[in-house]
Amino acid sequence: MKAVKKITKGQLKYVYGDNWKNVEERILTNCFCGKCGGGVAIIDWEAELNDLNDAVVRGKCAKCGGSANRYLEIGENGEYEEKIEEIKKQLVKIGIKL
Ligand SMILES: [Zn+2]
Secondary structure, three states: OOOOEEEOHHHHHHHHHHHHHHHHHHHOOOEEEOOOEEEEOEEEEEEEEOOOOOEEEEEEEOOOOOEEEEEEOOOOOHHHHHHHHHHHHHHHHOOOOO
């Protein structure tokens, strides 16, 4: 079984670069909650990379405290590809099997 590739907020921020502000303002405020549905802000979140090099952000719904998440399609974006590869190398260094 493959390990979950957790990445830090700093690493995710690094991937997005100048677009991070937009992510914080428009994406992390527009997540999905199992109870409230779409359009909720996410708090206390953690991010992971999946096998498609996309990121999944999981945390709590700011409204009800339930589980909220958001899928970030970054793997197909050429602008981010190199940075994602860098992060994967960092994960290998700390012993995470990819
Ligand atoms: Zn909710």
